[in-house]
Amino acid sequence: MGLISNGSTVFDNGSMGSGFGGSLVFIKKQTASSSATLSFVDGSDGVVLDDTYKEYLFTFKNIHPGNNSPEFQFQTSTNGGSSYGVTLTSTHFRTVHRENDSYTELGYNSGYDLAQSTSFQQLCRDISNNNDISLNGTLNLFNPSSTTFVKHFIATTLSVDTDPASENEYVAGYFNTTSAIDGIRFQFNSGNIDSGDICLYGIA
Numbered sequence: 001m002g003l004i005s006n007g008s009t010v011f012d013n014g015s016m017g018s019g020f021g022g023s024l025v026f027i028k029k030q031t032a033s034s035s036a037t038l039s040f041v042d043g044s045d046g047v048v049l050d051d052t053y054k055e056y057l058f059t060f061k062n063i064h065p066g067n068n069s070p071e072f073q074f075q076t077s078t079n080g081g082s083s084y085g086v087t088l089t090s091t092h093f094r095t096v097h098r099e100n101d102s103y104t105e106l107g108y109n110s111g112y113d114l115a116q117s118t119s120f121q122q123l124c125r126d127i128s129n130n131n132d133i134s135l136n137g138t139l140n141l142f143n144p145s146s147t148t149f150v151k152h153f154i155a156t157t158l159s160v161d162t163d164p165a166s167e168n169e170y171v172a173g174y175f176n177t178t179s180a181i182d183g184i185r186f187q188f189n190s191g192n193i194d195s196g197d198i199c200l201y202g203i204a
């Protein structure tokens with residue numbers, strides 16, 4: 001049975017009608033192995049980060065730190081990865097719930113937001129490096145190839161911190177540049193990315 005709205009078929013036998021919705025296109029997967037950084041640079045090693053898509057999605061899967069209690073962070077490049085430090089402004093808040101139920105939190109983190117900064121943006125903090133612990137999440141980067149508008153991003157991560165506690169962090173902001181962003185780098189502020197995958201998708 002189909003769904004028709006104003007004479008247009010939206011769904012028919014479980015399939016989306018043409019002209020409705022977009023598609024998620026896999027571009028590149030990088031797997032860490034005691035890696036200092038994982039970078040995605042347009043035109044390098046099969047990476048597409050240009051005007052092919054208006055939105056790009058990065059997924060973080062079982063990212064495990066080499067050191068205990070580091071911060072997972074990112075920055076972007078406008079010069080093909082020669083340098084990372086595009087000026088950005090962001091907002092950051094988190095939720096926390098300890099395993100022993102002794103502490104909960106829902107609050108804005110002014111210590112992790114940035115205002116016209118060229119620093120790396122923190123996405124996830126205080127991650128345990130216990131063998132069974134990792135972080136997971138997503139980062140959406142909007143229209144990075146625009147030479148008219150600033151570049152917005154939204155990120156959500158979930159990890160187990162050293163308390164231990166479930167820690168869910170939300171970061172959003174913009175890179176204050178009208179130059180095209182053509183590279184992005186992920187790293188811990190201390191130690192290597194011991195293991196895990198970061199995947200890049202284009203959203204058509």
